[in-house]
Amino acid sequence: MDEIQRRRDVLTQGYTDHDIRQLYRGPGWRRLGHGCYVEQVGFDNRDSAGKHRILIESVLPTLTEDAIVSHQSAAVLYELPLWATALDLVHVTRDRPNGGRIRRASKIHCAPISDGVVEIDGWRTTSPARTVVDLARTLPFEQAVVVGDAAVRMLGITASELALELEFANRRNGISQARRTISFLDGRSESVGESRSRVMFKRHGIPVPAQQGEVRSATGEFLGRVDFYDESAGVVGEFDGQVKYGRLLKRGQAPGDAVFKEKLREDAIRDTGLRMVRWTWHDLTGDSAIHRWQHAIHEPRPTPRATITPAPLPDAPRPQIRPWPIQPHHS
Structure with missing residues (x-):
């Protein structure tokens, strides 16, 4: 209980x-x-997000009514993934010129609040776009990309919504960092690992490959979908997370069956002449995956007998959130 x-x-x-x-x-x-x-x-x-939800429920009633759930706490309410991000404090924002402070279980930010305040689970919360911009200002680049990619994909945030929030935060600390982060976001990343993979490429000065490609043989047969690809170089890339095959399981299918099916998919793609590079969580902090990718890019090989086209992406569902009228309090 x-x-x-x-x-x-x-x-x-x-x-x-x-x-x-x-x-x-x-x-x-x-x-x-x-x-x-x-x-x-x-x-x-409970997992870390579940524990933080309990913390939100315990802390919010002790704060003044103008406290709006924000930053990583808002991300938790939106059920966005957070990587390497502290969840020991409940983050709220007040529409006040000053008075920010850290308490035992909360961090209070003071900043102007735009019209983007919504209700999530009964709590006043910053809008999806405002939440992403706040995190892009305050989190390290990689952590902000992880949650930002997911927000674009899961919440259907548009570029214009992010641009408006960036303009609203124009004079706030971290705005230059936020602009760089927002410009890098890509809703085609489908997991924390894929977002971190894009950061890995950027960190090494390598052009980030296209994402989510459908591979077809010369006869048009669908062979599979890949996480990353450079069609001109004939190279595809796959991030292998621990839950990779768990996501592939169908009802009644054993993990071994999914692994075998994945092996057949990879063999079919390789048989076309495409080179496949795989990497794991461990590779994201080193340079071995980048070296293998670069080697595959520059390795002379015949032109692959395959085509790669962008995979159609499902429309991101807009969250079921309700606008909340703001009653600013200045003191």
């Missing part, structure tokens, strides 16, 4: 402060903040 227990409510149920201390000092409860607790077992069974 993940229900948040607040001291004022627990005391009305016959508990004493001594009882409460015994519970959170032992294995029973976890203290989330002043006078706020949750069952330890249920909390421990």
